Each structure stands twice: as C-alpha cells, then as structure tokens.
Amino acid sequence: SQQGEEDPQALSIQEGENATMNCSYKTSINNLQWYRQNSGRGLVHLILIRSNEREKHSGRLRVTLDTSKKSSSLLITASRAADTASYFCATYDYKLSFGAGTTVTVRA
Amino acid sequence: KAGVTQTPRYLIKTRGQQVTLSCSPISGHRSVSWYQQTPGQGLQFLFEYFSETQRNKGNFPGRFSGRQFSNSRSEMNVSTLELGDSALYLCASSHDMAGGFTDTQYFGPGTRLTVL
Numbered sequence: 001s002q003q004g005e006e007d008p009q010a011l012s013i014q015e016g017e018n019a020t021m022n023c024s025y026k027t028s029i030n031n032l033q034w035y036r037q038n039s040g041r042g043l044v045h046l047i048l049i050r051s052n053e054r055e056k057h058s059g060r061l062r063v064t065l066d067t068s069k070k071s072s073s074l075l076i077t078a079s080r081a082a083d084t085a086s087y088f089c090a091t092y093d094y095k096l097s098f099g100a101g102t103t104v105t106v107r108a
Numbered sequence: 109k110a111g112v113t114q115t116p117r118y119l120i121k122t123r124g125q126q127v128t129l130s131c132s133p134i135s136g137h138r139s140v141s142w143y144q145q146t147p148g149q150g151l152q153f154l155f156e157y158f159s160e161t162q163r164n165k166g167n168f169p170g171r172f173s174g175r176q177f178s179n180s181r182s183e184m185n186v187s188t189l190e191l192g193d194s195a196l197y198l199c200a201s202s203h204d205m206a207g208g209f210t211d212t213q214y215f216g217p218g219t220r221l222t223v224l
Binding site for chain 2: 096
C-alpha cells in the first residue's frame with residue numbers, strides 16, 4: 001500500500017518556469033525523500049529531509065516538510081527540458097513507502 | 109564509486125516458470141532492499157537484507173524470496189510466475205545507521221520482467 005498522495009498527478013510547464021508538487025503522508029516518519037524517475041528507469045535520489053528539519057535546498061530544488069500537517073513540497077526552480085520526469089516522495093520508516101508520483105513535462 | 113547494478117536488465121518468462129534477479133550494491137553498503145513497480149500498484153517494498161539476514165519484509169506472497177551474500181550482493185527469486193508479476197524490479201542499497209535505520213537509498217536501473 002502507498003503511504004502518501006502526491007498532488008498534482010501531472011504537471012505541464014514551460015521551460016524556465018517553476019514546478020511545485022506536494023506530498024501528503026499518513027504516519028509518523030523518520031525522514032522523507034524525493035526521487036526522480038525518467039521513463040520507467042531507475043530512481044534517482046534528489047533530496048532527503050529529516051523529521052526535525054523544515055526546509056532544505058539542493059541546487060534548483062527546495063523541499064519543505066510540515067510534520068504537523070504530514071505534508072511535504074518539492075519546488076524545482078527555472079525548469080529545464082531535462083527535468084521532464086516522474087517525481088516521487090517516499091517516507092522512510094524501516095522501508096520506503098512511495099506516493100503515486102507526479103509526472104512533470106517541461107515544454108521547450 | 110560505481111552505482112548499484114542489476115542484472116539482467118530485461119527478462120521474458122512464461123507463467124509457471126521461476127526467475128532470479130541479481131543486485132550488486134554500492135561498495136561499502138550493507139543494506140539491500142527490493143521494490144516492485146507496476147502501473148497499477150506503484151512502487152511497493154518487497155524486502156530488505158542486511159548482513160545476509162532478511163531484516164524487513166513487505167506484503168508479498170511466499171513465491172517472492174531473496175537472499176544476500178557475504179559480499180552484500182543480493183538475489184531475489186520469484187517462483188511459479190504469474191502474469192501479474194510483470195513489473196520493474198528495483199534494487200536499492202544504503203548505509204546502515206544506528207537503530208536499524210538506513211539513510212539515503214540508491215537505486216539501480218531495474219530489471220524489467222515480462223511474464224507471458
């Protein structure tokens with residue numbers, strides 16, 4: 001069973017725009033991780049945020065975590081065509097539990 | 109460091125057969141986890157191995173099994189294949205942290221299994 005829900009399910013944006021996706025989860029967590037997957041290939045780890053952190057940055061990525069609302073968001077700034085992929089949040093509590101993912105399409 | 113490798117990358121089997129998939133973790137990683145990805149169920153945890161022992165297990169039938177060797181390489185086996193076993197099988201490795209928790213999981217490219 002999936003731990004979380006991602007919103008939106010799909011997102012289409014113009015190159016250079018920002019993309020924001022949200023993730024909600026159900027149980028308490030140790031950490032939350034975001035992954036990217038290109039065309040059914042392996043998952044690429046993007047960023048990990050621990051339960052005692054509220055915000056984290058990595059390059060063009062910004063992740064927030066609100067444990068009181070059991071939600072997280074991923075912001076990709078200045079998007080590029082190469083950012084076209086599916087993005088998954090995953091909560092970790094002895095195993096990764098993934099959401100259904102957000103499919104992002106960046107138009108040139 | 110080399111990443112997680114999985115072999116084979118693609119596999120076609122028929123119902124009733126069995127299959128073995130292999131995963132080599134990143135050097136120094138002792139935890140190996142397996143996940144199944146299907147369009148209908150998404151990404152689901154199969155099991156995790158650490159130091160040759162299964163440490164955690166997901167909700168999959170006993171037809172799905174695995175093992176880990178002393179060099180941390182892992183294999184998973186699916187017996188009596190069913191059409192519904194068609195999926196992308198992903199292996200992930202990670203460092204082990206205190207308390208049985210692991211840190212960031214690094215995924216391999218996956219094995220695409222098709223059952224006919």
